[in-house]
Amino acid sequence: MTAVVDKTAEGAIPPGDEPTPAPAAPASHLAGTLRRYPLAAFAALVLALIAFGAVFAPLVGTTDPTALNPAARLQGASATHWLGTDHLGRDVWSRLVYGARVSVVVGLAVAALAVVVGLVIGLFTGFIRWLDPIVMRVMDGLMAIPGILLAIALVSVSGASIVTVIAAIVVPEVPRVVRLVRSVVLSVREEPYVEAAVSVGTPLPKLLWRHVLPNCVPPLIVQATYVAASAMLTEAILSFLGAGTPPIVPSWGNMVAEGRLLFQIAPMNLLYPGIALAITILAVNILGDALRDRLDPKLAKRVGQR
Amino acid sequence: MTTHQGDGPVLSIRDLAVALPAGADRRYAVEGVSFDVGPGEIVCVVGESGSGKSVTAFSVMGLLAKGELHAERGQILLEGEDVLKATPERLRDLRGTRMAMIFQEPATALNPVMTIGDQIDEVLQIHTKLSPAERREKVIAIMEAMHLPDPQALYDRYPHQLSGGQRQRVMIAAAMVLDPVILIADEPTTALDVTTQAQILQLIKEMQERRRTGVLFITHDFGVVAEIADKVVVMRYGKVVEQGPAAEIFANPKVAYTRMLIASVPSLEPPTRTAASGEVAVRTRDLVKGYGGKSWLGRATQPSVLAAKDVNLVVRRGETLGVVGESGSGKSTVARCIVRLVDPTSGAIEIAGVDIAGLSTRALTPYRRRVQMVFQDPYRSLNPRRTVGASVMEGPMNFGLPREEALARARRLMSLVGLSPDALDRYPHQFSGGQRQRIAIARALAMEPDVLIADEAVSALDVSVQKQVLELLDQVKREFDLALLFITHDLRVAAQICDRIAVMRRGEVVEEGPTRELFLDPKHEYTRTLLAAAPGRHLGPAVAAE
Numbered sequence: 001m002t003a004v005v006d007k008t009a010e011g012a013i014p015p016g017d018e019p020t021p022a023p024a025a026p027a028s029h030l031a032g033t034l035r036r037y038p039l040a041a042f043a044a045l046v047l048a049l050i051a052f053g054a055v056f057a058p059l060v061g062t063t064d065p066t067a068l069n070p071a072a073r074l075q076g077a078s079a080t081h082w083l084g085t086d087h088l089g090r091d092v093w094s095r096l097v098y099g100a101r102v103s104v105v106v107g108l109a110v111a112a113l114a115v116v117v118g119l120v121i122g123l124f125t126g127f128i129r130w131l132d133p134i135v136m137r138v139m140d141g142l143m144a145i146p147g148i149l150l151a152i153a154l155v156s157v158s159g160a161s162i163v164t165v166i167a168a169i170v171v172p173e174v175p176r177v178v179r180l181v182r183s184v185v186l187s188v189r190e191e192p193y194v195e196a197a198v199s200v201g202t203p204l205p206k207l208l209w210r211h212v213l214p215n216c217v218p219p220l221i222v223q224a225t226y227v228a229a230s231a232m233l234t235e236a237i238l239s240f241l242g243a244g245t246p247p248i249v250p251s252w253g254n255m256v257a258e259g260r261l262l263f264q265i266a267p268m269n270l271l272y273p274g275i276a277l278a279i280t281i282l283a284v285n286i287l288g289d290a291l292r293d294r295l296d297p298k299l300a301k302r303v304g305q306r
Numbered sequence: 307m308t309t310h311q312g313d314g315p316v317l318s319i320r321d322l323a324v325a326l327p328a329g330a331d332r333r334y335a336v337e338g339v340s341f342d343v344g345p346g347e348i349v350c351v352v353g354e355s356g357s358g359k360s361v362t363a364f365s366v367m368g369l370l371a372k373g374e375l376h377a378e379r380g381q382i383l384l385e386g387e388d389v390l391k392a393t394p395e396r397l398r399d400l401r402g403t404r405m406a407m408i409f410q411e412p413a414t415a416l417n418p419v420m421t422i423g424d425q426i427d428e429v430l431q432i433h434t435k436l437s438p439a440e441r442r443e444k445v446i447a448i449m450e451a452m453h454l455p456d457p458q459a460l461y462d463r464y465p466h467q468l469s470g471g472q473r474q475r476v477m478i479a480a481a482m483v484l485d486p487v488i489l490i491a492d493e494p495t496t497a498l499d500v501t502t503q504a505q506i507l508q509l510i511k512e513m514q515e516r517r518r519t520g521v522l523f524i525t526h527d528f529g530v531v532a533e534i535a536d537k538v539v540v541m542r543y544g545k546v547v548e549q550g551p552a553a554e555i556f557a558n559p560k561v562a563y564t565r566m567l568i569a570s571v572p573s574l575e576p577p578t579r580t581a582a583s584g585e586v587a588v589r590t591r592d593l594v595k596g597y598g599g600k601s602w603l604g605r606a607t608q609p610s611v612l613a614a615k616d617v618n619l620v621v622r623r624g625e626t627l628g629v630v631g632e633s634g635s636g637k638s639t640v641a642r643c644i645v646r647l648v649d650p651t652s653g654a655i656e657i658a659g660v661d662i663a664g665l666s667t668r669a670l671t672p673y674r675r676r677v678q679m680v681f682q683d684p685y686r687s688l689n690p691r692r693t694v695g696a697s698v699m700e701g702p703m704n705f706g707l708p709r710e711e712a713l714a715r716a717r718r719l720m721s722l723v724g725l726s727p728d729a730l731d732r733y734p735h736q737f738s739g740g741q742r743q744r745i746a747i748a749r750a751l752a753m754e755p756d757v758l759i760a761d762e763a764v765s766a767l768d769v770s771v772q773k774q775v776l777e778l779l780d781q782v783k784r785e786f787d788l789a790l791l792f793i794t795h796d797l798r799v800a801a802q803i804c805d806r807i808a809v810m811r812r813g814e815v816v817e818e819g820p821t822r823e824l825f826l827d828p829k830h831e832y833t834r835t836l837l838a839a840a841p842g843r844h845l846g847p848a849v850a851a852e
Contacts, residue, residue: 200674214691
């Protein structure tokens with residue numbers, strides 16, 4: 001049926017040597033996009049709330065998340081402790097909100113780092129032919145390392161800190177970004193307008209920046225959301241295993257780990273961070289899907305948007 | 307099986323109007339279209355892009371894009387039955403049995419993971435109750451009728467194992483296996499080489515004669531029309547501007563637009579030209595480009611495919627050298643080697659006396675300026691995200707020209723190529739194909755090159771636009787004393803613009819000489835084959851001179 005659609009487009013082109021009509025302007029941005037994807041709008045709202053809570057953690061009804069209060073252990077929800085307390089008497093709501101900081105920071109940092117590093121490597125790898133096999137074999141090697149094992153190894157070498165965790169998650173994510181960028185570059189490289197730029201003597205860095213990079217941005221934005229979601233999850237897993245952030249810093253992962261011990265007595269202490277993690281990751285993924293639909297014109301058309 | 311009875315038209319289109327979606331630049335894609343196709347008659351619908359010729363064809367098949375186009379008025383009578391009123395089930399039944407369609411691109415119209423035989427067999431499976439053995443027999447028979455070599459063996463092959471011409475024959479076989487009364491052909495030979503095109507046209511003619519199939523043939527090429535049409539329908543802006551018997555249309559076109567279209571077809575008769583005597587701008591010596599010769603660790607082995615083999619070409623300033631050949635002849639490879647978009651395997655490329663074949667990227671830079679290229683596809687050769695001005699100015703600014711001066715030069719060049727200098731602020735999508743090709747020429751000229759390479763630079767354009775762009779190329783060649791290397795598959799275009807022509811086949815130059823001599827007295831057999839295959843050879847200077 002695509003052929004038919006194309007013919008329609010041909011019919012719409014004014015005959016003779018007149019300009020073709022401008023394709024629909026990049027649909028008027030955020031507002032329009034959100035209206036068309038209500039689910040994505042809701043996901044964005046949820047994420048905004050989580051980010052707000054993480055940034056302004058001291059202002060959203062929290063107390064010191066690390067303050068011990070043995071007298072008030074394992075209490076249920078109340079006016080003072082909105083979500084109750086854990087086995088050391090710490091306020092669960094406070095720990096949940098402060099724990100979001102770790103997730104948000106890890107998610108954003110990993111996504112940004114993986115994308116930037118992967119983008120640079122991918123651009124050059126895709127464009128410089130002799131570099132390609134070398135870099136890609138290194139990337140294959142990196143991909144073969146299980147991310148969590150690598151993280152545990154790194155943490156055992158350099159100690160548990162949020163920086164180590166971020167580094168440990170970024171390393172296995174980079175090859176995925178490199179592959180994505182490289183595949184875009186390989187196809188764009190053959191575009192006549194890139195060849196035209198080569199033949200007017202455009203130096204390589206300029207060529208990549210001006211003519212190739214803009215084509216990589218849409219798929220990268222989408223990839224970044226998935227990287228962020230998986231980073232949050234990996235961080236939680238690492239914390240759960242005790243290889244993540246130091247135990248003193250509240251994070252959803254170590255909350256789950258601690259909640260697990262007394263699951264039969266206070267199940268909610270495990271479920272609260274678990275639910276928070278699930279909601280966050282679901283929201284990020286929904287947003288990523290919506291962005292993918294929006295940024296890929298072919299897909300957008302297929303689901304009826306133009 | 308079910309050939310048409312009687313003498314009435316097999317297809318009769320009456321006052322057809324197909325509405326475009328609201329907000330389009332005109333209300334109807336086609337309007338007031340009426341014509342008949344009789345049994346055993348080839349009706350050519352000719353027009354430039356946007357004329358509505360394809361929409362007409364798709365309406366007959368009931369293949370208009372749902373929700374975007376719909377037939378608002380009129381009738382399409384297939385043996386008296388109105389296709390527009392048919393239910394989807396009835397339409398599905400009619401397609402394949404009473405009417406069939408073939409498309410432009412045989413490579414994509416066939417399913418790559420199904421064998422040839424199965425694809426033709428599918429039609430029979432859907433529409434008949436024949437046994438597998440009977441079906442196979444029928445498939446083999448139709449493949450034989452389409453002159454496909456060794457049908458028994460071909461039955462189990464996959465599309466990628468066939469040549470373009472064979473794939474188109476398979477498409478026609480699938481279309482004709484149930485003997486429809488009408489065959490709709492939408493630019494079926496546009497993607498094919500001239501020699502293959504000639505064979506396919508011959509095949510379509512043969513079918514029309516033997517099986518009395520009516521053919522509705524959509525094309526933009528008046529050469530093809532002259533070759534096969536019994537009747538011609540000329541369309542423009544969605545309306546029929548003129549129709550009549552082919553002989554009459556060619557001998558005595560009544561409408562100015564038809565005359566213009568026919569006159570725009572370049573004549574195969576080359577004008578007399580004086581040999582250029584300028585200095586040599588580019589010379590290739592034993593240029594070789596091979597592919598696939600590197601093993602995993604980069605050790606050079608013998609190249610498995612030679613795209614260009616010992617090519618020796620010379621272009622002088624003020625001269626146009628045409629490189630003519632079919633797809634796979636290596637003509638584009640040579641061009642890309644000279645611009646150094648690909649690195650030649652061996653041999654020399656001399657620009658102003660210096661061999662640039664082996665220069666490193668850095669050492670090459672000063673010579674980049676001297677050789678510029680205009681690409682085939684005007685829709686892809688300009689970066690869609692950058693303004694036209696940015697594209698034109700990029701080159702000079704790479705070579706250190708200050709922005710203001712680059713801008714002044716770009717404005718001057720825009721006027722030179724016939725566009726407004728103010729258009730520099732606009733984006734490529736705001737221009738038509740012809741205009742974009744003018745911009746691409748301006749971009750090349752901005753580098754003040756000695757050599758301009760036009761790689762199929764006019765083949766994606768409508769004939770009337772093609773003519774203008776050719777004139778522009780010729781004009782800038784004279785104005786800037788350029789050496790023009792003109793790569794084309796189109797002998798008509800080559801005849802009109804080139805001083806000398808080199809004919810390439812399978813990577814080798816088989817014949818080279820002054821255009822007029824080469825056309826009037828071709829030495830090599832392949833050149834003769836090419837010339838004989840050019841469609842509408844009798845579309846001579848008599849008409850073109852008008």
